[in-house]
Amino acid sequence: MFRVTRRYQFAASHRLHTPLLSEEENQRVYGKCCQPYGHGHNYVVEVSARGPLDAVSGRAVDPRLLDCLVDRHVLRPFDHSNLNAQVDSFRRVVPTSENLGVEICRRLKANWSTVFAGDWPRLEKVRIEETPRNIFEVKADEIE
Amino acid sequence: MVITRKVEFSASHICRNPDLSDEDNRRLFGPAANPHGHGHNYVLEVSVEGRPDPVTGMILDLKELKDLLDREVVHPYDHRFLNYEVPPFDRVIPTAENVARDIWRRLEPHLSGGGRHLRLVRLYETPDLYVDYLGE
Secondary structure, eight states: OEEEEEEEEEEEEEOOOOTTSOHHHHHHHHGGGGOTTOEEEEEEEEEEEEEOOOTTTSOSSOHHHHHHHHIIIIIHHHTTEEHHHHOGGGGTSOOOHHHHHHHHHHHHHHHHHHHOOSSOSEEEEEEEEEETTEEEEEEGGGOO | OEEEEEEEEEEEEOOOOTTSOHHHHHHHHGGGGOTTOEEEEEEEEEEEEEOOOTTTOOSSOHHHHHHHHIIIIIHHHTTEEHHHHSTTTTTSOOOHHHHHHHHHHHHGGGSOBTTEEEEEEEEEEETTEEEEEOOO
C-alpha cells in the first residue's frame, strides 16, 4: 500500500470570532486573531491519498487528477478570499485551521468519486500549515 | 522510537507503459511520458524503528545508515537515467511509487534484525509530491 501526498498553497484572510461568546470572551480566547478587520495567511495544504499500485500506470494515485479535484473545490474557492465572508460554511463556523481542515476534507470526500471512480485511491488525510510553525492534521475517517 | 536519515539524488526517467500507444501514454502520464525523458532532484527519507541499544544509546549508527543509503541507493541512482541504467526500471515504470518500492527492497535486508526494522521510505519527486511506502 502506498500513500501519495501532494502539497498546495493558497492565500486567504480570516477572523476568529464567535457570536457564541461575548466581545470580551472573544478577545480573551482569540487574542489578536480577533481583530475586527481580520488578517491573512499563506496556507499550505497537504492532501494524502492511499492505495495499491495500478497495474497499467505503476502508480497508486494520479497526481493530475488530485490536482483537478483540489483546484476545483479548494484552491479556486479559497485562494485570495476572505474565508469568513466568502466561504458559506464559515458564515456559521469559526474559520480556525481545525475547522478549515474539516471543511477541506469534507469537500474532497464529497467530490472524490468525480475524479477517482473506483475503490482506490482513498483520501487519507489533510494537513494544513497555517504558518510554518502552526500545523493541523485531519484524518479523512474523522469526517462524516 | 524512529530515526530518519535524508539523502538526495538526481536522476532522469520516462513514465511510459510499452503496452500502450503514444497517445494513451500521453493521456495517462501527461508530460512525464515525454520520450526524451526528464529529471528530478529526488529527496529520500528513510526511517528505521527500534529500541536504543542499552550500551550505545543508539537504534542504529546514523553514519552506518548514511553509508548504506549511499551504497544501495545514491551510488546506483544518482545522475542516471533510471529506465536505461538502473534495473528493474528497464521493465518496471519508474513512477515515484515504483522507485520507493525498489529502494525499500534494496534496503530492507540490511535493516532487519538487531531489534530494529525498516519503517518507512518517503520519496520526494518534487518538493510538492511525495510517496510513502511502508512495505508490502
